[in-house]
Amino acid sequence: MxxxxxxxxxxxxxxxxxxxxTEAVERTWRRFAARHGLDAAEILAGAHGQRTVETVAEHAPPGTDVAAETAWLVAQDVADTRGxxxxxxxxxxxxxxxxxxxxxxxxxxxxxxxxxxxxxxxxxxxxxxxxxxxxxxxxxxxxxxxxxxxxxxxxxxxxxxxxxxxxxxxxxxxxxxxxxxxxxxxxxxxxxxxxxxxxxxxxxxxxxxxxxxxxxxxxxxx
Incomplete structure (x- = not known):
């Protein structure tokens, strides 16, 4: 058809x-989760299709510098395209x-x-x-x-x-x-x-x- x-x-x-x-995306969000003691599976379940800043704002602990954390995540992504x-x-x-x-x-x-x-x-x-x-x-x-x-x-x-x-x-x-x-x-x-x-x-x-x-x-x- x-x-x-x-x-x-x-x-x-x-x-x-x-x-x-998928491999690179999951590695980055697992790093983010580990930095903040968060559930990586929960983050990954809703991150797809969203801008990084929106996912960070949704999941980061109170008091997190969202802009700085987003910049860190983007740098991780840019450096890691393996797979x-x-x-x-x-x-x-x-x-x-x-x-x-x-x-x-x-x-x-x-x-x-x-x-x-x-x-x-x-x-x-x-x-x-x-x-x-x-x-x-x-x-x-x-x-x-x-x-x-x-x-x-x-x-x-x-x-x-x-x-x-x-x-x-x-x-x-x-x-x-x-x-x-x-x-x-x-x-x-x-x-x-x-x-x-x-x-x-x-x-x-x-x-x-x-x-x-x-x-x-x-x-x-x-």
Missing amino acids: GIVVTAQALLFDMDGTLIDS TVALPGAADLLAALPRGRWALVTSAGRELAERRMAAAGLPLPEVLVSADDVRRGKPDPEGYRTAATLLGTDPRATVVFEDAEAGLLAGRAAGGYTVVVGPHEGAAAEGRPRITDYLGAHCADTDDGLRLTLRASATATV
């Missing part, structure tokens, strides 16, 4: 959507996309996004909207709306690829056509098309826009 959709631009989340950085890999087929799909027709919208900071994309062997797009570029992180739609504007297109004419609840909510609120990447089963994923990777993905630049064909997962609904 395949998914076929036409759009003016494609907007991708990064972690869990284009790349698998970061691209999702199958992602490199080929991105290489086939016209420049200026896709963007990265991530809850990671810009430096970290650049390091992880490089570690995974993926190119950077002309438009990268990071945690450093927005006032409000996901699930707020600011990032996706900003990316669409920078690409010169209406957010409602975009396809948004996301793997986390906050990101799916953000993409939907921006007006994009959301595609779930991976196993996430939250409310925002209900009834949405789903893929597990980009193997077999094909994109054609037509007069009507980008005609994208994806291989749906066995549980996908369109």
